[in-house]
Amino acid sequence: MKRRDKVGQTTRDLDARCYMPAFSRSIEIVQGSGARVRDADGKEYIDCVAGIAVCSTGHCHPAVVQAICAQSRRLIHCSNLYYVPHQAELAEKLVGITGMAKAFFVNSGAEANEAAIKLARVRTGRKKFVAFTHAFHGRTGGSLAVTHKPGIREPFEPLEPKCTFVEYGDLEGLKAAVDADTAGIFVEAILGESGVIMPPEGFLPGIREICDDSGALMIVDEVQTGMGRTGRWLAIQHHGVQPDIVTLAKGIASGFPMGALLAREGLEFSKGEHGSTFAGGPLACAAARATIGVIEEILPDVPRKGERFKRGLAAHNPRACGLMIGMTVGERCSEIQQTCAENGVLVNCAADGNLRLVPPLIISDDEIDTAIEVINAAIG
């Protein structure tokens, strides 16, 4: 008991004194394996947050650990002035699973969307973007400009590029908002940060049509929904729609920082148009290759696991696509999140009273059942 208080207190004090208070947190996670994590007190949790849809292969998957360790003994960094180990092989793999033509690597989701903004502008010669209400695309300048939530965007205005926001699902509004200077339309295939909100029937194919008619590029942000989260490599693949650009990050490398931009034939950066010192480095690419190898094995089982969650939580009208699950629980959301944590299950309160579950794709049936029990009890 004493030790626990001391350890917890020390980190909390240091954090309060030396770290910018941009986050609110209380749990100190120090170790993880599979779908479980341990805090500094030794308390174990079933992790239905997975680093926000990042640790899809579970925590410290042996194949990912092995890939990072092996590569770190050979070469940690060399820059994109040279061919980078694993980079071309990873690009080939991603092109294959997404059905796109070429890849470009970055370090995060926001950077992937920044790259998409640059690519859309430079290839269309147009300046403006359209995005949707409740959408989240990142917190850097450009990605924040296309992020709707006024509370996080407005303090930093004016932002570039110019962006018009249309209600998520409103195709008529979208038609009216797109003009001859619209370079691209940013859309999440499922709204993630807003709490797992599904696209209305026909919405995503409708965007494709509007893009075809207007010459604006369809940019699908799969940072959260991609890499097997929904039971397919991309959530857009449930809709039979071929985007012009896809952005990926979160689950791509099991927690090693990485993002990717994928684009269809004819859409690519020419020499000098984009670059990054760290992006697509040997460790990130090794981790991503290993991650994809693991997901290939478990992907067929993801829809069944999602259904198991959905059945177990049926009393609360869950929305689920694979292992991306949301429930509107209202004002008690943070209280429910806290009760679940006390009872050994990590869940996350997303926007607007929406509880979000994005567990590791390797989560077992027993762990799912335990999580369901704890969550149901917490909601009451």
Ligand SMILES: *Cc1c(COP(=O)(O)O)cnc(C)c1O
């Ligand atoms: C998390 C997220 C981002 C931002 O990714 P970062 O790696 O935090 O920059 C962008 N788009 C979506 C849909 C996300 O969920």
